[in-house]
Amino acid sequence: MDTKIQLIHSRVGIPQGRGKIERFYGSVTSQLLPHLPGHIPHGNRGAPATEPTLSLEQLDVIMEKFIVTEYNQRPHSETGEAPSHRWGASGFIPRAPARPEELDLLLLTAAATRKVQRDGIQFASTRYVSTVLAAYVGEEVTVRFNPRDIGEIRVYFNEEFLCRAIAPQLAADSVSIQELQAARSQRRRELKRQLQQRRSLADALPTDSRYTPPAPTQVEPPTIEELPPRHRLRLYANE
16 A cells, blocks of 8 residues: 555655655645635634635646646756656656556445346436446446546446446536536425425415315204104003
């Protein structure tokens, strides 16, 4: 694991060593973050200087641009070389996996278990399809996905890469799982609002009594005077 961390740090130009890593994050804190909306200056007690407007995706793009085009191209104070030039001159060739799909086991840490249906895989209330899945109907598979873009998923069977499955309605765009959940929540709220409006409209309509059955007639019980006389039972012949 330490070797992987060192490789990542070298790739993005982060010097190795705890103090050097802290200096890199210090550069980000002092040179990048103060120029972004929503930055909280030191001593402001949590109050941002400007309105926060960036999404996670926008922040990711800005961070990548800062590292690749600015930090990696600027001469380092200790080495005197730009990190990108130092990396290229080192001659180090990282060991790559035999198949690119094996990187998904490291990079796509979000995973879930699903059963393959006849119409594909149902995940996050979305249907994912692939021709490969037709031979695995009824089997339990592992789904790995990128929460920032769920237009497609990676499917593994018995810990072996099986295929990529796509969601036809999402494949053309980059849609995060948060955006998908937010859209569905908004749709549910809209349907609930429409249902409430229709109920209110139905309650406001006048009552139609044309087909209401008539109320049963109330019959008053007869009084004692109206009761017919009762014959006295004879018990003995001489009475």
